[in-house]
Amino acid sequence: MHAFVERFSFSNGMKFGSYFWLVLSFCLSISVNAQTGVNNLNVPNSGVIKIIVPYPPGGGTDIIARAISQKVGELLQQPVVVENRNGANGSIGSAFVAKAAGDGFTLLVVPAGFSANPSIYPNLPFDQKKDLTGVTMLASGPLVLVVNPNVKVKNTRELISLVKSKPDQFNYASAGMGSLPHLTAELFNLEAGTKMVHIPYKGAGPAVIDLMGGIVPVYFMNILQAKPLIAEGSIRALAVTSPQRSSIDPELPSIAEELPGFDMMNWYGVLAPASTSKELLDKVNQAVVVALNTPKVKEKLNQEGMTVVGNKPNDFNTFLKKEMDKYSRIVKQAGL
Incomplete structure (x- = not known):
C-alpha cells in the first residue's frame, strides 16, 4: 500500500491527500444522487434554469419560487434564477413559458387563480390547456x-x-x-x-x-x-x-x-412547456419534491399557512383540469 501511494504521488504529480478527497467527493456525489433519484438535466447545452413568476416580487408566488430555487439548482446541477414577468393577472409570464422550448430550462410557478384565467380572459395569447403541462403542486392551504x-x-x-x-x-x-x-x-x-x-x-x-x-x-x-x-x-x-x-x-x-362539497383551496404549482419530454418532467419533478421536503422550505410554507404536496406530473395535470372546469363553472354562473 505504501509503495502504491508513493508511486501514485510522484509519478502522477498528485498527493495522496488530494486523491483521497477526489475519490470521497465522487462517492458522495453518487450517494446524493442515489438518495434523491435526481441527476442533472443531461442536455447538450447546459444553461441557466429560469423559474418565471408571473406576478410582482414579494407575493406568495414569488416567495415560494425563491424558497425552492437554490435547492432545485443544486439537485439539477444547474444555476437557477427567479424572474418576475408580471401583468394581466399572470398571463404575460405564463405566455412566455408556454412559448419557450421544452428543454427543462424554463419553468412557471403559479397560484390557484391561474386556473381561472382561460374563463376570465378568453383571448389569451396561448392555449393554457394545451401549451403548458404540470410538474407538481407545491403546496396548498x-x-x-x-x-x-x-x-x-x-x-x-x-x-x-x-x-x-x-x-x-x-x-x-x-x-x-x-x-x-x-x-x-x-x-x-x-x-x-x-x-x-x-x-x-x-x-x-x-x-x-x-x-x-x-x-x-x-x-x-x-x-x-x-x-x-x-x-x-x-x-x-x-x-x-x-x-x-x-x-x-x-x-x-x-x-x-354547512354547504357540502364546498372546496376552494389556495395552492401553488410548477408548470413547464407542453413540449417538455416525460424524462425531463420527471427529473424536474423529483428535484422540486426533494426541495419542498427540506426542513427550511417546509417551515417557510407552514409560516404561509400552506402544507407541502409534491405530487406527480400526471396527478397535478388531472387536478388542474378539475380546477379549470370548476372556475369555468363559477365564472359562467356568476356572469363574470
Whole structure:
C-alpha cells in the first residue's frame, strides 16, 4: 500500500491527500444522487434554469419560487434564477413559458387563480390547456371566511340567513377582479343561494383595512394572516374554505359542514412547456419534491399557512383540469 501511494504521488504529480478527497467527493456525489433519484438535466447545452413568476416580487408566488430555487439548482446541477414577468393577472409570464422550448430550462410557478384565467380572459395569447403541462403542486392551504365584529353572526349558517334577508345589500371585499377571494365569494353565493355584492380592491392589504374599519363586512383571506387579527378581535372567523377543518386552527369548522362539497383551496404549482419530454418532467419533478421536503422550505410554507404536496406530473395535470372546469363553472354562473 505504501509503495502504491508513493508511486501514485510522484509519478502522477498528485498527493495522496488530494486523491483521497477526489475519490470521497465522487462517492458522495453518487450517494446524493442515489438518495434523491435526481441527476442533472443531461442536455447538450447546459444553461441557466429560469423559474418565471408571473406576478410582482414579494407575493406568495414569488416567495415560494425563491424558497425552492437554490435547492432545485443544486439537485439539477444547474444555476437557477427567479424572474418576475408580471401583468394581466399572470398571463404575460405564463405566455412566455408556454412559448419557450421544452428543454427543462424554463419553468412557471403559479397560484390557484391561474386556473381561472382561460374563463376570465378568453383571448389569451396561448392555449393554457394545451401549451403548458404540470410538474407538481407545491403546496396548498385554505382561506378563512371572516367578518367585521359588528356583523352579528357566529357561523356560516347565520351569515347565509343574514345575507338572504338583505339581498343585494350585503357587500364582500376581494383582492381584485378574478382573485381567489373574489372567486371564492362567488362560489359561496352560488352554493348558498346568496347575493353578496362584490367590492374589488387593489390587493389584500386595502381590503383587510376596510374590513376592519367596517366599510365592507365580509372577506375571504389567508388563514395565517387572519389569525393575529382574529386573536385581537379586529375580525371574526366563521369557517375555512377547505373540504375539512385545517390543522392550523382545528376549532374552526369548514364551510363544507354547512354547504357540502364546498372546496376552494389556495395552492401553488410548477408548470413547464407542453413540449417538455416525460424524462425531463420527471427529473424536474423529483428535484422540486426533494426541495419542498427540506426542513427550511417546509417551515417557510407552514409560516404561509400552506402544507407541502409534491405530487406527480400526471396527478397535478388531472387536478388542474378539475380546477379549470370548476372556475369555468363559477365564472359562467356568476356572469363574470
